[in-house]
Each structure stands twice: as C-alpha cells, then as structure tokens.
Amino acid sequence: MRTKRRRWIGGGVALLGGGLLWVALRPNPATVEVGVVTRQPVTVTIEEDGLTRVRERYLVSSPVAGQLQRLECEPGDLVERGEVIARVYPLALDTRGRIEASSRLDAAEAARAAADAAVAQAEVSRDDVRRYLERLERVAVEGFLPAERVDQARAAARQAELGLERAQSLAEAAAHDVRAARAAVLETMGGSSLEPLQLRAPASGRVLRLYEECERAVGAGAPILELGDTDDLEVVVDVLSEDVGLLALGTPVLVTAARDADTLRGAIDAIEPAAFTKVSPLGVEEQRVNVVVRFPEGAPLLGDRFRVEAALVVWASDDVLAVPLGALFRDGEGWAVFAVEDGRARLRPIDVGHRGREAAEVLSGVEAGARVVLYPSDEIRDGVRVRPES
Numbered sequence: 001m002r003t004k005r006r007r008w009i010g011g012g013v014a015l016l017g018g019g020l021l022w023v024a025l026r027p028n029p030a031t032v033e034v035g036v037v038t039r040q041p042v043t044v045t046i047e048e049d050g051l052t053r054v055r056e057r058y059l060v061s062s063p064v065a066g067q068l069q070r071l072e073c074e075p076g077d078l079v080e081r082g083e084v085i086a087r088v089y090p091l092a093l094d095t096r097g098r099i100e101a102s103s104r105l106d107a108a109e110a111a112r113a114a115a116d117a118a119v120a121q122a123e124v125s126r127d128d129v130r131r132y133l134e135r136l137e138r139v140a141v142e143g144f145l146p147a148e149r150v151d152q153a154r155a156a157a158r159q160a161e162l163g164l165e166r167a168q169s170l171a172e173a174a175a176h177d178v179r180a181a182r183a184a185v186l187e188t189m190g191g192s193s194l195e196p197l198q199l200r201a202p203a204s205g206r207v208l209r210l211y212e213e214c215e216r217a218v219g220a221g222a223p224i225l226e227l228g229d230t231d232d233l234e235v236v237v238d239v240l241s242e243d244v245g246l247l248a249l250g251t252p253v254l255v256t257a258a259r260d261a262d263t264l265r266g267a268i269d270a271i272e273p274a275a276f277t278k279v280s281p282l283g284v285e286e287q288r289v290n291v292v293v294r295f296p297e298g299a300p301l302l303g304d305r306f307r308v309e310a311a312l313v314v315w316a317s318d319d320v321l322a323v324p325l326g327a328l329f330r331d332g333e334g335w336a337v338f339a340v341e342d343g344r345a346r347l348r349p350i351d352v353g354h355r356g357r358e359a360a361e362v363l364s365g366v367e368a369g370a371r372v373v374l375y376p377s378d379e380i381r382d383g384v385r386v387r388p389e390s
Contacts, residue, residue, distance in 0.1 A: 035324035050237035054228030155250035
C-alpha cells in the first residue's frame with residue numbers, strides 16, 4: 001500500500017515538474033504593431049518634384065550697341081506696361097552697323113507677322129473647340145455621353161483659351177520689338193545721339209532678374225533684365241515617360257509649395273510631346289516628360305523657379321476596403337498579411353487592387369475590422385503567438 005502511494009506521489013511530482021518546465025521553456029509571445037482593415041478614402045498618386053515658373057516671361061534686351069545707363073529697378077520691383085525701365089545711349093554706326101540695324105528691324109517685323117498669324121490660328125482652334133464642346137453638352141443632357149468626356153472637352157476648351165491668350169501676349173511682345181528696332185534705326189541714322197534710347201516694359205509685372213545693373217557698354221541684343229507676372233504662375237513637373245500614359249489633361253494635382261504650407265489643388269494643363277534624358281540621383285539615365293500644372297485664379301504660390309512637391313492623382317475613391325500598406329508582404333506571386341486571431345498570427349492571402357501612399361485597396365481575403373500585423377519580422381510565422389503593443 002505504501003509502495004502504491006509513493007508511486008502516485010512520484011507521478012504527480014513528475015507531472016507537476018514537467019508542467020513547470022514546459023511553462024518555463026515555452027517561447028514568449030512576439031510583440032507586434034497592429035493595424036486595422038477599415039473602409040476609408042484611398043488615393044493613388046505619382047509623386048515628383050517640380051518647379052514653379054512665370055507663365056509669360058519677357059526678356060528685355062538692348063536693340064543697339066551703346067552705353068547702358070545704371071538701372072534704377074531691383075529684382076522684385078513692380079513695373080507697368082510702357083514704363084521706362086532702361087536707357088541706352090547708342091553708339092555711332094557705320095554703314096555696316098546701319099545695315100545690321102535695318103536687318104534687325106526686318107526680322108522683328110517678320111516675327112510680328114508670324115505672331116499675328118499664330119493669334120489667328122489660335123482663334124480658329126478656340127472656335128472649333130467651343131463648337132465641339134457645345135455639341136457634346138447638348139448630347140450629354142440627353143444622357144448619351146459619360147461626364148468624363150464632357151470634362152475633357154471643357155479642359156480642352158480652357159487650354160484653347162489659354163493658348164489664344166499666350167499667342168496674343170507673344171504678338172504684343174513682337175510688336176514692342178518692332179517699335180524698339182524701328183526707334184533704334186531712327187536714333188542711329190545720324191550718328192551718336194544726345195538723347196538716350198528708352199527701353200519700355202513690354203508688359204506689367206515684376207522684375208525677375210537683372211542681367212546688367214551697372215553702367216557699361218553693351219552690344220546689340222545683349223540681355224538687360226527679365227520681366228514676368230508672379231501672380232500668373234504654373235508648375236512644371238518632369239514625369240517618367242512610362243507614367244505619362246496614366247495622365248490626361250485635367251488630371252488633378254496636389255502641390256505642396258512650402259514645408260508648412262497648405263496643399264494647393266491644380267490640374268494638368270499641358271503634357272509636352274517630347275521627352276528628354278535626365279540622370280537620376282542614383283546615376284541612372286531616365287526618359288522624362290514635362291507636365292505643366294495650372295491653378296485656379298489667385299493660388300498663393302511662392303515665386304518663380306521655386307521647388308515644390310507634386311502628387312499627380314491617377315486614381316481616387318472616397319470609400320474602399322483598405323489595409324495598411326505596412327501589413328502587406330509578398331507570398332509567392334501574390335500578396336498576404338498576418339491577421340491577429342485568438343492571440344496568434346494567421347497567414348491570410350489577399351487580393352490587392354489600387355495601392356496608395358499609406359493604404360491599399362482590398363478586393364478579397366480579409367474583412368473590415370480585421371487586425372493585421374504591421375511590418376512583420378522574420379520571426380512571425382503562421383500560428384505564432386503574438387501580443388499587440390500597448
């Protein structure tokens with residue numbers, strides 16, 4: 001009887017010791033960061049750096065060789081159209097110089113004729129686009145056209161209007177060049193003039209840059225200063241050529257002009273037809289295309305040639321089932337996540353749609369409210385015990 005009792009006691013002690021040993025040697029749960037699958041807005045963007053630039057830029061140059069007087073304006077100064085911004089005392093011209101001045105006048109008149117022809121062509125294009133838009137709007141009222149097509153036609157009409165404005169501005173600048181060249185010919189026909197040749201601002205705006213500031217001799221055609229309207233800015237973003245197919249005129253663009261500034265909303269106004277080669281910071285040659293972004297009237301950008309961050313929106317939805325991007329990892333040829341269920345990590349293959357900056361669209365595999373492991377390490381396996389961070 002005593003022997004049997006000792007056996008029972010010995011077995012119990014062994015069982016208790018084995019349980020304590022198992023508890024002592026059992027691995028602790030892995031501490032993990034957890035996210036939640038929810039319905040939320042998702043936006044897919046192409047993110048690139050861009051530069052602001054004045055839409056219409058005017059370069060004021062000396063029409064004759066002469067002595068430039070010291071400029072009285074400074075970068076940032078406002079000038080009005082027709083205001084005298086520089087003075088040049090022409091040098092006496094010989095026969096060759098007079099022929100060159102006359103040739104510059106002929107060239108200026110030819111440029112003005114070409115600019116006038118461009119205005120006429122822009123007017124024809126604008127009228128054609130307007131008529132096309134009117135036809136689409138009549139058909140759209142009856143419900144036979146998608147709204148996207150009408151929006152594209154309206155964007156094209158807006159671009160045609162801007163093209164006409166640009167052509168008219170260039171025609172005005174060409175006419176100014178003709179007046180300056182004609183005045184140069186008249187001023188220099190009789191040799192050195194006692195009166196300076198006055199250079200007037202071709203348009204209202206701010207002085208962007210001074211090429212010459214001090215009094216000095218300049219040659220014919222030497223740049224003196226640059227003008228532009230800093231209230232009429234656009235942003236130029238160079239995009240990889242393989243990404244251009246995802247973009248279209250009117251595509252929304254989010255622009256951050258300064259570190260703590262509000263995000264500005266614009267739209268693609270033009271996509272240049274030719275690409276160029278650019279070397280990336282990693283030393284890789286890339287083919288890139290300039291995309292021009294315009295903003296609503298009065299958008300508070302900074303100035304000319306300022307660096308900005310641009311996000312070109314290629315897809316967006318206000319309500320999709322989304323998983324945090326940090327929870328995704330590759331599992332074979334597909335995507336998967338580790339779902340946290342009953343204190344353990346469970347491998348769940350999922351189908352992913354559009355992927356944004358912080359979240360990805362879930363097509364199948366997990367439901368709303370599911371908790372998933374963020375940034376899973378190598379120690380996370382299917383069935384491993386996990387403990388969410390507190």
